[in-house]
Amino acid sequence: MHMWQATVQFCLLASAALPAAAASAWGFTDATVAVQPKGAGVNSGFKESLSVSKPLSKPVALAGADTLRVTLTTQEGSSAKRPHQAFLLLKDSHTGLDISYPFTVKENGKSRVELTQKDLPIQFLSLPEPIDARVVIGSSGSSEAYDSSIFPLSIERNPDVPVPTVDVERYGKLPEIHHIFKDAATSPPIVITLAFVALVGAALPLLAGLWLLLGANVNHLSTAFKSAPLPHAIFVGSLVAFEGIFFLYYTSWNLFQILPAAAAVGAVAFVSGSRALGEVQGRRLAGLR
Amino acid sequence: MRWYLALLVSAFAAAVNALSSSGSRLLVVLDDTTDKSAYSILWSDLEGRGYDLSFESPKSDKLSLFEHGERAYDHLLILPPKSKGLGPNLTPKNILDFMNQDGNIILALSGKASTSSAISSLLLEVDIHLSNDRSAVVIDHFNYDTISAAEKHDVLLLERPAPLRPDVKAFFDGEGVLALPHVAPQTLGSNSQLISPILRAPATAYAYNPKEEMPSPDDIEATGSQLNVVSAVQALNSARFVVLGSVEALEDQWFSGSVKAPNGKKVPTVNREFAKQLTGWAFKETGILKVGKIEHHLATDGEVAAEDMNPKIYRVKNETVFNIEISEYSYDKWVPFEVPAEDELQLEFTMLSPFHRLALKPTVRTETSAVYSTQFTTPDQHGIFSFRVDYKRPFLTNIEEKHEVTVRHFAHDEYPRSWAITGGWVWIAGLWSVIGGFLAFVVVWLYSAPVADKVKKTQ
Amino acid sequence: MPAKRHAASTASAPAPSTTSTLSSGPATLKTNSSVLDITSHVWQQYLANTAQRTLLLDAFMAFLVLVGGLQFVYCVLAGNYPFNAFLSGFSAAVGQFVLTASLRMQTSEPGSGSPSKPSSKGKNARFADEDTEEDTGISHERAFADYIFGSLILHFFCINFIN
Numbered sequence: 013m014h015m016w017q018a019t020v021q022f023c024l025l026a027s028a029a030l031p032a033a034a035a036s037a038w039g040f041t042d043a044t045v046a047v048q049p050k051g052a053g054v055n056s057g058f059k060e061s062l063s064v065s066k067p068l069s070k071p072v073a074l075a076g077a078d079t080l081r082v083t084l085t086t087q088e089g090s091s092a093k094r095p096h097q098a099f100l101l102l103k104d105s106h107t108g109l110d111i112s113y114p115f116t117v118k119e120n121g122k123s124r125v126e127l128t129q130k131d132l133p134i135q136f137l138s139l140p141e142p143i144d145a146r147v148v149i150g151s152s153g154s155s156e157a158y159d160s161s162i163f164p165l166s167i168e169r170n171p172d173v174p175v176p177t178v179d180v181e182r183y184g185k186l187p188e189i190h191h192i193f194k195d196a197a198t199s200p201p202i203v204i205t206l207a208f209v210a211l212v213g214a215a216l217p218l219l220a221g222l223w224l225l226l227g228a229n230v231n232h233l234s235t236a237f238k239s240a241p242l243p244h245a246i247f248v249g250s251l252v253a254f255e256g257i258f259f260l261y262y263t264s265w266n267l268f269q270i271l272p273a274a275a276a277v278g279a280v281a282f283v284s285g286s287r288a289l290g291e292v293q294g295r296r297l298a299g300l301r
Numbered sequence: 302m303r304w305y306l307a308l309l310v311s312a313f314a315a316a317v318n319a320l321s322s323s324g325s326r327l328l329v330v331l332d333d334t335t336d337k338s339a340y341s342i343l344w345s346d347l348e349g350r351g352y353d354l355s356f357e358s359p360k361s362d363k364l365s366l367f368e369h370g371e372r373a374y375d376h377l378l379i380l381p382p383k384s385k386g387l388g389p390n391l392t393p394k395n396i397l398d399f400m401n402q403d404g405n406i407i408l409a410l411s412g413k414a415s416t417s418s419a420i421s422s423l424l425l426e427v428d429i430h431l432s433n434d435r436s437a438v439v440i441d442h443f444n445y446d447t448i449s450a451a452e453k454h455d456v457l458l459l460e461r462p463a464p465l466r467p468d469v470k471a472f473f474d475g476e477g478v479l480a481l482p483h484v485a486p487q488t489l490g491s492n493s494q495l496i497s498p499i500l501r502a503p504a505t506a507y508a509y510n511p512k513e514e515m516p517s518p519d520d521i522e523a524t525g526s527q528l529n530v531v532s533a534v535q536a537l538n539s540a541r542f543v544v545l546g547s548v549e550a551l552e553d554q555w556f557s558g559s560v561k562a563p564n565g566k567k568v569p570t571v572n573r574e575f576a577k578q579l580t581g582w583a584f585k586e587t588g589i590l591k592v593g594k595i596e597h598h599l600a601t602d603g604e605v606a607a608e609d610m611n612p613k614i615y616r617v618k619n620e621t622v623f624n625i626e627i628s629e630y631s632y633d634k635w636v637p638f639e640v641p642a643e644d645e646l647q648l649e650f651t652m653l654s655p656f657h658r659l660a661l662k663p664t665v666r667t668e669t670s671a672v673y674s675t676q677f678t679t680p681d682q683h684g685i686f687s688f689r690v691d692y693k694r695p696f697l698t699n700i701e702e703k704h705e706v707t708v709r710h711f712a713h714d715e716y717p718r719s720w721a722i723t724g725g726w727v728w729i730a731g732l733w734s735v736i737g738g739f740l741a742f743v744v745v746w747l748y749s750a751p752v753a754d755k756v757k758k759t760q
Numbered sequence: 761m762p763a764k765r766h767a768a769s770t771a772s773a774p775a776p777s778t779t780s781t782l783s784s785g786p787a788t789l790k791t792n793s794s795v796l797d798i799t800s801h802v803w804q805q806y807l808a809n810t811a812q813r814t815l816l817l818d819a820f821m822a823f824l825v826l827v828g829g830l831q832f833v834y835c836v837l838a839g840n841y842p843f844n845a846f847l848s849g850f851s852a853a854v855g856q857f858v859l860t861a862s863l864r865m866q867t868s869e870p871g872s873g874s875p876s877k878p879s880s881k882g883k884n885a886r887f888a889d890e891d892t893e894e895d896t897g898i899s900h901e902r903a904f905a906d907y908i909f910g911s912l913i914l915h916f917f918c919i920n921f922i923n
Contacts, residue, residue, distance in 0.1 A: 096440070096515060097505075099524065101505065101525070103504055109526075110524075110525040111524065111525065111527075112524035114518035114521050148442075151442065152442075152452050152453050152454050153452055156563065157443055159505055182494055183693045183694050184694070187658070188659060189649075189655050189657055190657060191656040193678075194681055197842070200839055201838075204837065204838050205723050205838065208830060209726050209727050212730045212731050212734055213734065215826050216734050216737055218823065220741070222823070223819055226752075226819055227752035229752075230749065231748070231749070231750035244747075248744065251743060251912075255740060255915065258916060261919060286905075289902075290901070292747060293900070301813070718923060719922050719923045722841070722845070724838065725845035725846075725849075728831055728845040728848065728922065732849045732852045732918055732922055735827060735853050735915075738820060738823055742817075745816055752812050
């Protein structure tokens with residue numbers, strides 16, 4: 013209180029030389045806010061008078077094509093007067109956005125401003141909470157300027173109409189991207205695998221049984237070994253060795269390890285094979301096969 | 302003689318160290334040398350920070366920003382000329398060329414006289430707009446200095462600006478009140494990422510031409526925080542351009558003066574500190590980022606051997622570690638760069654488009670730098686990828702790092718062996734039973750004697 | 761088979777021998793026999809007219825069909841991962857079958873109680889003719905050696921591919 017008095021005194025001092033200045037405050041009177049639906053008469057729709065000191069408790073709704081109209085008479089002290097600045101200031105306290113609409117002020121202080129949703133910046137259209145509508149009246153000189161909230165304004169939009177968005181590019185962090193990997197291939201249930209392994213494994217004894225049923229035998233083994241023991245032993249042995257080399261290749265060896273081994277075993281198999289098969293041919297020609 | 306010279310050179314190097322990261326030659330363009338005395342504190346502050354100041358009048362014939370095609374100065378401070386325009390040597394094109402060659406500029410405006418069209422068209426080049434009649438002044442009936450502008454309310458009193466956004470580093474913040482007399486307001490184009498406001502007018506401010514009796518509603522183009530008092534442009538080459546709406550804020554009078562807001566106390570201004578922040582930023586004493594070592598390697602538990610560092614080739618699905626060392630220059634030394642709280646330094650692993658974009662987290666801090674790291678798995682896609690760090694933020698110099706590597710497929714011996722995959726057991730069993738059956742068949746074919754009855758029958 | 765060999769070596773006419781084997785077979789089919797009758801007749805004919813050595817070979821081929829079929833069913837049921845294992849396991853069975861079939865074509869001969877005259881004019885007849893010229897034709901043993909050579913190569917490729 014003391015401060016305020018000091019300020020007033022100071023202002024009085026400071027503006028003593030200026031004839032027009034008065035150590036008073038700016039304000040307004042006869043203020044109304046009206047929302048006029050499109051195409052309706054001047055006085056239809058919402059209308060409420062405003063107070064200098066206390067904002068309306070309920071938000072004023074501004075729908076699609078409605079026109080919001082605020083009229084008031086600006087006053088310096090208690091006399092109506094035209095100020096330098098008479099704005100309807102819309103301010104969103106969360107985002108800090110603000111925009112002002114100047115009143116059209118006549119010389120006698122009568123002021124009016126009209127706005128529709130089209131006049132609003134599109135950032136205001138998507139705000140979830142009502143905007144704070146303030147009246148700012150100020151002028152040069154020492155009179156205290158007026159800036160106070162007069163009503164909350166809620167922007168009502170047709171939910172079916174998408175809110176226009178502004179795509180302003182600003183440097184900043186971008187959303188993270190994580191590469192989506194292809195799913196790792198999975199093996200089927202082990203039970204199925206083992207069952208089929210057993211089936212495949214059972215095929216070999218089945219073959220043996222079938223052969224026995226058909227009378228397969230190794231009766232010529234003695235005959236063959238009698239006539240050409242070495243070639244037969246080496247030939248069959250080299251075939252087994254070949255498959256053994258393949259098995260080693262499968263489990264541990266690399267190509268350069270098996271190639272010499274395969275070449276050696278192959279040569280042996282070729283030589284012994286021609287002898288052994290010669291013996292077999294002899295048996296065949298002898299009618300034993 | 303030689304050591305004496307070496308001492309001299311090292312002394313000079315020490316002096317050079319203690320200032321801007323991009324040179325010390327500062328050209329001040331001011332109308333006539335008599336103006337110079339009004340800013341004596343500013344000049345001595347700048348000289349104290351190591352700048353070599355040259356003063357030229359815009360009308361001077363000697364004034365040239367370039368010498369033999371190279372920049373003749375590192376920085377440029379232009380005070381508003383009283384005459385029209387900046388003369389033939391400071392055309393907008395010359396000034397933009399100066400910026401293109403990494404020169405930094407502070408352009409001060411004043412609301413006292415209307416701004417020349419040359420300056421207006423220069424500002425249009427960087428998408429900063431002045432008011433239509435170029436003579437508007439920002440008025441605020443709520444935040445003005447009651448001592449010096451009790452009647453006209455054209456000396457704005459503003460807090461120093463908070464960070465522009467929560468994720469932007471603050472270079473101009475601090476306590477205290479700034480006095481900004483006769484501000485020529487600027488509005489910023491909305492489509493450029495390069496411009497950022499440094500200081501905005503309060504919501505209740507408006508701009509009007511004081512020569513007119515009353516502002517008419519039609520004349521009011523922008524109000525409140527759309528009006529910028531100080532704006533900044535940082536070009537893609539990180540050259541800086543600052544527009545200061547009120548040149549008088551740099552005068553000695555306001556560096557040491559005291560102001561009083563309506564209903565406020567009488568307080569000293571902090572214009573001097575703000576001028577240091579502003580010139581420091583504009584002339585690259587702050588907000589300079591430097592990339593040190595960049596390392597990437599396979600993730601291992603222990604130390605990475607030197608020959609395994611920064612390999613040219615990775616395999617798909619490799620665990621990879623990426624490190625980048627970043628320092629920030631702060632007035633006279635390199636300090637570890639800290640990313641603002643809500644911001645992130647991001648690494649992109651890119652082939653045409655990013656496959657990964659990951660936040661780099663600080664891991665190691667040295668005296669002069671901070672190392673940011675991340676670990677990720679290379680995508681299951683082979684090709685030529687690149688590690689990219691593209692860090693462009695308001696008020697910080699740009700970082701654009703790109704390091705190409707090859708990502709290859711599995712080699713033939715890097716796949717799991719067939720027996721390790723249970724799903725393949727059936728086929729392995731099938732293969733080996735075929736081989737077993739073959740061996741048995743060979744024996745049977747070679748040594749099976751015909752069955753007796755068959756032989757009898759065929760004979 | 762020995763009978764045929766003798767016939768071929770003595771260059772006697774094969775006709776009497778074949779007719780005798782035909783007559784020694786099961787009763788001939790009637791024109792209006794049922795499918796079951798036809799099948800069993802064919803089966804009986806096959807058993808009666810195929811040499812025992814060829815039957816053993818056929819048993820091996822049946823084994824290969826079984827193994828290959830099992831692998832294929834498993835692939836259909838449980839998915840084809842790892843696909844290379846499927847390919848090599850399955851193609852080992854198929855390849856071995858193909859090689860064995862070639863061996864059968866080269867070694868089973870019409871002489872050993874084999875079919876009727878018309879069929880001896882088919883492929884078998886060619887082999888029979890070639891068998892008559894021992895030096896230029898492919899002997900059974902030569903065919904068998906080729907078969908082993910081919911099989912070993914097949915096994916090598918399959919093992920290589922199964923990883």
